[in-house]
Amino acid sequence: MAAVYQAVCRRASALICRFHSTYVRKMRYLNDLKEDDSLCRQAQTSGTFYLFHNLSPFLQEVGKQYLVPQVSAAEMKRILEKFKEAEQWIEKSVLIGCSDEHVPHFALDLGALEKSVIESELKGSFTNLRKALFVVDEKDSPLLASAQSLLRWHDSHQYCSKTGQPTQKNVAGSKRVCHASGIIYYPQMSPVVITLVSDGSRCLLARQPSFPQGMYSALSGFCDIGENVEQTVRREVAEEVGLEVESFQYSASQHWPFPSSCLMIACHALVREQQTEISMNSLELEEARWFDLEEVVEGLKREPGSSKQDDGSLLPWFPPKQAIAHQLIWEWVKQQTSQLA
Ligand SMILES: NC(=O)C1=CN([C@@H]2O[C@H](COP(=O)(O)OP(=O)(O)OC[C@H]3O[C@@H](n4cnc5c(N)ncnc54)[C@H](O)[C@@H]3O)[C@@H](O)[C@H]2O)C=CC1
Numbered sequence: 001m002a003a004v005y006q007a008v009c010r011r012a013s014a015l016i017c018r019f020h021s022t023y024v025r026k027m028r029y030l031n032d033l034k035e036d037d038s039l040c041r042q043a044q045t046s047g048t049f050y051l052f053h054n055l056s057p058f059l060q061e062v063g064k065q066y067l068v069p070q071v072s073a074a075e076m077k078r079i080l081e082k083f084k085e086a087e088q089w090i091e092k093s094v095l096i097g098c099s100d101e102h103v104p105h106f107a108l109d110l111g112a113l114e115k116s117v118i119e120s121e122l123k124g125s126f127t128n129l130r131k132a133l134f135v136v137d138e139k140d141s142p143l144l145a146s147a148q149s150l151l152r153w154h155d156s157h158q159y160c161s162k163t164g165q166p167t168q169k170n171v172a173g174s175k176r177v178c179h180a181s182g183i184i185y186y187p188q189m190s191p192v193v194i195t196l197v198s199d200g201s202r203c204l205l206a207r208q209p210s211f212p213q214g215m216y217s218a219l220s221g222f223c224d225i226g227e228n229v230e231q232t233v234r235r236e237v238a239e240e241v242g243l244e245v246e247s248f249q250y251s252a253s254q255h256w257p258f259p260s261s262c263l264m265i266a267c268h269a270l271v272r273e274q275q276t277e278i279s280m281n282s283l284e285l286e287e288a289r290w291f292d293l294e295e296v297v298e299g300l301k302r303e304p305g306s307s308k309q310d311d312g313s314l315l316p317w318f319p320p321k322q323a324i325a326h327q328l329i330w331e332w333v334k335q336q337t338s339q340l341a
């Protein structure tokens, strides 16, 4: 009876599925892979793999382009057979998505294997993520960022922080379990607020000592435990530049893999026109100042290389479009120019 009931349910859910959009079906499939170890193990045999070596993604340089190759399961098998314990390597992979046709995508870090062997087999090279994100096609950057973050999380959560016992990942890599205590660990992101402060006609951009020369960005800061986004915006602006936020507006968000895994929550904030004197916290920032519209528009046109002047000084430039700070600055320019029109 139970078997008949299950068959009816399966048929019903298959019928319902047919009416779902491609997106819904894809999300449901990914969720099934996360929940069902045997389904996911089977998926590994037909999936594609994005490779990393000590958290650096594998890229291929073709002409002036950098491609992010997807290695087929068969190709993966062929390469791993060159090393010992080939089968065990596939088990280290983590699920990072799937195509509209439900071909699952995995990420795999081959850090303990000889890098040069893999590079020459696959004709490419493992490239530092900070470089990779800015040279690959725009659609591939978020994928590389989230894949690396997930691999990093697994690498640094091998043991239970309560019992000290090893933790085991599920096949998809969506969690790790300590079988001694029953504690389940899920991949984490730290919420960070990034705020573009404006006084109505100028915007405030700052430099941290670690930024590349000449680059200015919006103010950023990790959320403290218990804070909401508004409280973090107000606190960070007060801490870093000594100003009081009057009002703020959410703009967009982005996952950011540095220093480990941040959820960047981007906001515009307004301070009173009469209270714009900056009192910079020099422990965190090396410069913070107001920029007018013209200076921001000019800065957006500049690239790191083109910011150097003949006398060696640097003109300001801003984060590239892959960073959400860029989007905030663009939005501010658009809003200012629409006000002027
Ligand atoms: N995608 C983008 O456009 C941008 C991204 N960012 C990212 O935002 C992050 C945070 O910005 P900051 O101004 O550096 O933050 P911050 O102003 O809160 O200062 C960083 C300090 O906060 C402390 N901290 C508190 N919680 C932390 C946590 N969960 N992880 C690490 N450190 C923590 C540490 O002492 C650290 O040195 C940066 O790591 C950076 O990668 C920053 C600007 C632009």
Ligand SMILES: [Mg+2]
Pocket (backbone or CB within 6 Å): 219, 220, 221, 240, 284
């Ligand atoms: Mg900060």
